[in-house]
Amino acid sequence: MNSTGSMNRALRAGLSLFGLLGAATLGFFAWQSFYPVSAAAGWSVQTVHRDVPKAASLMPLPDGSLMVSQELNDAKGSIVRIHPDGTREVVVANLSKPDGMFATHGGWVFSQETGNAPVSFLKDGVVTELFRGENVQGLWVEGDDLYAIEDRKENGRLMRYRWSDQSLTVMRDQLNEGESIARCTDGRMLYTEKKKGVIRELTDDHSDPVVVAGLNKPTFLMCDERGLWVNEDSTHRARLLLIDRQGRQQTILSFLKAPQSIVRIGDGTYLLAEGGRDRVLKLVSQPLTLASDGVKH
Structure with a gap:
């Protein structure tokens, strides 16, 4: 008992x-x-658009509206236009994980991060397939060249498409979860390998040195005169980092959930897609003030 x-x-x-x-x-x-997103000293953050499912790429338009790719799978994804008054218009529907977007040639190119999906060109309401890839995510356009990078484990490619002759060239292969490619203001072209936690420079000799290492799932990149902006594609405690020209790293935002692209919309003002919370954030640099003691605050 x-x-x-x-x-x-x-x-x-x-x-x-x-x-x-x-x-x-x-x-x-x-x-x-x-847990609320935390901004570094000198910065403020607020939510400007809610209920944006799996917000990924952002593209501000001259009239103040915003194009957003909603990265849902199984033909449930879309590209929407959020007008200044808050109304929304579906621009392209029935997409599978629409991700990268880039304005070019009077329209927009966009990718779909799923198997053997097309990179397409949208202009005047007409969608034209340019080429196909496996899990294409990041896009970058310079003149006649459209760069695309695949988010694949170990077998990812970085490709260049030529508008003039529709040729497709594999620039790099065997990449491990390549997610973003961007040209910086200093002339360097950089790309990420998320699995390895590194950012590499695309070089003519194919050496592609690591310029930043030890990152936590680096995804979208963006450069301006402040330096290199890096989002971490982590579902918990992700950060937005800013790396200056001297290589100094600063955490601008903390406690993000799967942040995706960041774009600049004005002097000291940025928009950031936080896909893990289905929203778009606005990040603003606060001006320094001079106190009576002569110290900047």
Whole structure:
């Protein structure tokens, strides 16, 4: 009788402990999901658009509206236009994981991050297939050249498409989760390998040196006179980083959830797609003020 009672008490204690551990785990993930985004000193952040499912690439337009790719799978994805008054217009529907976007040639090119999907050109409401790739994510256009990078494990490619003759050249292969490619203001063309946590420079001799290492799932890149902006494609405690010309790294935003692209919309103002929370954030640089003691705050 005593033995049976002891076993029952032990079983109840074990179940209670298991329940507590489960509750703690759920609480931890809830905290991760809902903990507010934190901005570094000198910056402020606010939500400007909510309910934007899997927001990925952003493209501001001259009239103040915003093109957003909604990276849903199984033909549920789309590219939408959010007008200045907040109304939304579906520009392209029935896409599978639409991701990269780039304005060029009087229209927009966009990718779909799924198997053997086309990179397409949208102009005047007409969508034209340019070429196909496997899980194409990042895009970059310079004149006659359209660069595209594949987010594939170990077998990813970086490709160049020529508008003039529709030729497609594989520039690099065997990449490990390449996600973004961008030209910086200093002339360097950089691309990410998310799995390896590195950013490389695309060079003529194919050496492609690592320029930044030790990152946590680096995804979209953007350069301006402040330096290199890097988003971390992590679902918990992701960051937006700014790396200056001297290589100094600063965390501008913390506690993001799967952030994607960042674009500049004005002097000291940026938009950021936070796909993990289905929203678009606005990041603003706060001007320094001179206190009576002569110290900048």
